[in-house]
Amino acid sequence: MSEQEAYEPRIIAFLCKWCSSAGSDLAGVSRIQYPANATPITVMCTGAISPMYILSAFNKGADGVLVSGCHLGDCHYMEGNYLARRKIHLVKELLEFIGVEPNRFRMSWVSAAEGAKYAQVIKDFVADLKPLGPQEKLSRTKPEAEHL
Amino acid sequence: MINLQDLRDTARDLLAKGEARAVIGFRRGSRGMAAEPAFITRPEEADELVWDPTCVHNLALYLVEDRKFLAHNRAAPGLPIAIVAKGCDARAIVVLMQEHYFKREDVYIIGVSCEGTGVVDERKLAVHLNGAVASNAVFDGDDYVFTTVQGEKRLAARDVMADRCLECREPFPREHNAVLGENKTGRELAAPFTALARFETLSATERWTYWERQFDRCIRCFACRSVCPMCFCDECVVDSITFPVTAQTTAEEKANRIRWIERSATRSENITYHMTRAMHLAGRCVDCGECERVCPVNIPLRLLNNKMEREARERFGYEPGASIGGASLVGSFRDEDPGSFIR
Numbered sequence: 126m127s128e129q130e131a132y133e134p135r136i137i138a139f140l141c142k143w144c145s146s147a148g149s150d151l152a153g154v155s156r157i158q159y160p161a162n163a164t165p166i167t168v169m170c171t172g173a174i175s176p177m178y179i180l181s182a183f184n185k186g187a188d189g190v191l192v193s194g195c196h197l198g199d200c201h202y203m204e205g206n207y208l209a210r211r212k213i214h215l216v217k218e219l220l221e222f223i224g225v226e227p228n229r230f231r232m233s234w235v236s237a238a239e240g241a242k243y244a245q246v247i248k249d250f251v252a253d254l255k256p257l258g259p260q261e262k263l264s265r266t267k268p269e270a271e272h273l
Numbered sequence: 274m275i276n277l278q279d280l281r282d283t284a285r286d287l288l289a290k291g292e293a294r295a296v297i298g299f300r301r302g303s304r305g306m307a308a309e310p311a312f313i314t315r316p317e318e319a320d321e322l323v324w325d326p327t328c329v330h331n332l333a334l335y336l337v338e339d340r341k342f343l344a345h346n347r348a349a350p351g352l353p354i355a356i357v358a359k360g361c362d363a364r365a366i367v368v369l370m371q372e373h374y375f376k377r378e379d380v381y382i383i384g385v386s387c388e389g390t391g392v393v394d395e396r397k398l399a400v401h402l403n404g405a406v407a408s409n410a411v412f413d414g415d416d417y418v419f420t421t422v423q424g425e426k427r428l429a430a431r432d433v434m435a436d437r438c439l440e441c442r443e444p445f446p447r448e449h450n451a452v453l454g455e456n457k458t459g460r461e462l463a464a465p466f467t468a469l470a471r472f473e474t475l476s477a478t479e480r481w482t483y484w485e486r487q488f489d490r491c492i493r494c495f496a497c498r499s500v501c502p503m504c505f506c507d508e509c510v511v512d513s514i515t516f517p518v519t520a521q522t523t524a525e526e527k528a529n530r531i532r533w534i535e536r537s538a539t540r541s542e543n544i545t546y547h548m549t550r551a552m553h554l555a556g557r558c559v560d561c562g563e564c565e566r567v568c569p570v571n572i573p574l575r576l577l578n579n580k581m582e583r584e585a586r587e588r589f590g591y592e593p594g595a596s597i598g599g600a601s602l603v604g605s606f607r608d609e610d611p612g613s614f615i616r
Contacts, residue, residue, distance in 0.1 A: 176552040177510060181533045184545045197612070207606040214611060215555050215584060215603075219548055222473075222580050224481025233616040246616060262481065265541040 134188035134254035136163040136247070139178060141171050143201040144236045145193035151240030159244035160251040163191065170194070171232075172205030176216045179230070183263035189229050189254045193246065196234045206234075225262055228253040274412065275324055275385055275454040283383055283451055284355065285319035293355035293381050297335050299328040306407045306419070307395075310335060322357070324385060324453075326393040326410045326417045329435065331561040332356055333365035333502040340375050341505075355381040359392075360458075361437070363446030364559035364594025365502045371597050372557075374505065384446030386454030389462070390430040391438025393417060394566075398433045402426065431462050437562035437575060439463040448597070469579045484544070490570045491543040493536065497564035497574055498550065503557045511546050512536060547577060555581040556602020559594045 140146040146167045152159060168174055171194030182190045192213055200206045213232050221227050231250055235243045280298075287293040295314045300321040302309030308327045312335070313319060339354055358366060363384055370377055390412055398407070402421060409420035417433060419426045431439065438444070440463050445456040464470075475483065495512065498504045509515045513532045534545045558578040565575045585591040588611050591602045 177533050177549060180545050180548050180552075184534060184541055204606065207610070208603065210612050210615065211589065211606050211610055212603050214588065214614065215581060216552065217614060218584050219551055219577070219580065221477070222480065222577070223484045223544070223548070224477045224479075226477065231616065232614065249616075262485075263541055263544055265535070265539070 132255065132258065133160075134162055134251060134257075134259075135186065136189045136191055136250060136254070137182040137187040138163040138165045138191040138193060138247075139168050139171070139174050140165050140235075141194040141201075141206075142167050142169050144195040144199065145233075145243065147237035148193075148235040148239050148243040151237065152244045153240075155240045157240055157244040159247045162251050162254075163247050170200065170202050170205035171209035171213075172200070172202065172207075174209060174212070176212065179216055180263070183225075183229075183260060184265055186260070186264045186266045188257070188260040189231065189250055191246070191250060192232045193235045193243070194232075196236055199236065225260075226257050228257060229260060274388070274414075277322075277324055279453055280324055280357070280383070280385070281319045281322050283453070284313060284322055284357075285316045287355050287381060288313070288319065289316040291352065294352040295339075296322075296355040296357070296383075297332050298322045298357040298383075299324065299330070299332075302327075306410045324357075326390070326412060326430070326434075328357075328359070329392045329563075329566065331362050331365055331500075331502055331563045332358065333362050333369065333561075334500060334563075336366065336369065336375065336380060337502050337505045341507075350375070350379045353379050353381045355383055357383050357385055358446050358449070359385055359387055360441065360444040360446050361559050361561040363448050364443070365561060367448050367594040367597055368557050368559060369502065369505075371594075371599065371601065377597060382446065382449045382451075384449030384452035386446065386452065386456060387438065387441070387444035388412075388454050389444055389457040390415060390417070391434040391441065391444065393433050394435040397435075398428075401428055401433055434462075435562055435566070436468060437560050437565075440465045440467055441560075466579055466583050468573075469576060469583060472576055485540065487572045488543040488547065489540050491538060491547070491572055492570060493538040493543065493546065494569060496567045496569065500563045500567045501554075502561075503554055504550070511549050547572075547574070551577040551581055554578055556585050556591055556593055558582055 140149060149165055171192055174192060179190050194206045194209055217230055220230050233246045284296040295312055298311050299308040300311035301323055306327055308323055310330055310332060311321055343350060363382060405421040405423055407419035407421050411418050415430055416427050417430050442465050443458050445458045511534050516530055534542050562575055585602050
């Protein structure tokens with residue numbers, strides 16, 4: 126097996142407790158097959174995600190970061206995802222501004238009923254990340270070093 | 274043209290009538306022509322105040338320091354503190370008040386309009402003076418006049434003024450108690466975000482090569498943080514030595530504190546530091562350009578902050594320092610905010 130084929134991107138997925146986290150559960154109990162590259166971190170709301178979490182994930186060696194929350198209007202806290210949309214937009218623009226590949230950072234809306242969509246989001250993300258190779262720009266660890 | 278005597282009289286009156294406990298302004302410094310911040314508490318000191326092209330500092334920083342000093346001494350503000358504020362300084366003060374750092378009645382803003390001539394950039398000036406050292410600088414219409422050993426040197430302001438002044442949209446302090454000089458808002462020497470627009474024509478790879486080189490040089494002296502009036506946290510998330518330690522803090526507690534990033538001046542940590550800072554300044558940075566001016570290794574920090582400022586302006590219709598009562602950039606939203614990037 127060549128080195129390119131062996132590479133599996135490591136994704137940190139910040140999932141909203143009320144929707145995407147349950148969505149990922151549904152994907153699991155529905156026995157939907159999807160890549161096991163994502164490490165889920167459940168947060169109470171996407172609006173509670175500090176840009177520091179995202180930068181820190183990249184800093185500690187994540188190849189991609191996903192933020193996933195409730196569809197607009199469905200936020201458990203009424204407006205958390207609206208606030209997140211604005212904040213995440215700024216983080217995304219800033220990452221692209223310094224030259225990080227746009228495909229390394231992604232946001233999605235996945236409800237608790239959308240297990241299939243969650244699987245698809247992860248599949249697409251992994252497919253997009255593979256050609257990019259390991260993320261070395263913001264990472265403090267060398268890719269050949271032990272993970273995290 | 275601002276009459277210097279008016280500025281001094283205003284300051285003297287405030288102190289003499291007991292309307293302010295101190296005036297923060299500029300006075301002649303000990304390094305050549307450069308002005309330095311002055312803290313005046315007695316009416317007779319008012320004649321020390323100056324106003325010239327070297328008054329580059331954003332004095333709003335000292336309002337923050339004063340507030341911290343009062344808090345440390347558990348003292349009530351009492352009389353307001355007066356401050357000489359340019360357009361950008363006044364916007365910074367508005368942002369601080371918007372964030373309830375101090376109240377409007379605690380500050381007396383003596384606005385000074387830059388009148389389209391801005392302030393000098395010493396690095397640009399050094400090129401024009403060709404090795405000579407200026408000992409004095411004055412405004413004269415659209416020019417600056419410098420005194421050097423070879424005699425007077427007149428330079429067009431736009432040739433030696435700081436980049437941020439060239440791109441400034443509002444050189445007039447909108448929020449003020451008293452104001453000196455004419456309102457010349459609307460004059461444009463260079464379109465806002467000129468440098469940013471030029472930088473953005475580069476490809477992603479070129480942008481990365483550029484930033485990689487810049488961030489490799491950062492020595493993490495934190496001068497940008499120290500000079501910034503918006504960086505007022507006592508505890509800085511990116512700097513573990515600022516985390517409070519008391520006699521009761523145990524070694525375990527210290528060891529277990531989350532260190533989001535390390536203090537080492539390596540590229541990855543430097544990038545994360547500067548990106549965090551840019552995010553923390555999004556919608557708050559008033560583009561006073563102090564971070565870039567004080568950087569000992571000349572990292573173009575304004576580019577990062579300008580990027581956030583332009584996003585806020587163009588995508589969210591948000592202008593930092595526009596209103597004291599308004600919502601903050603990341604604390605508000607509109608239905609029409611861009612969302613097409615979300616899957």
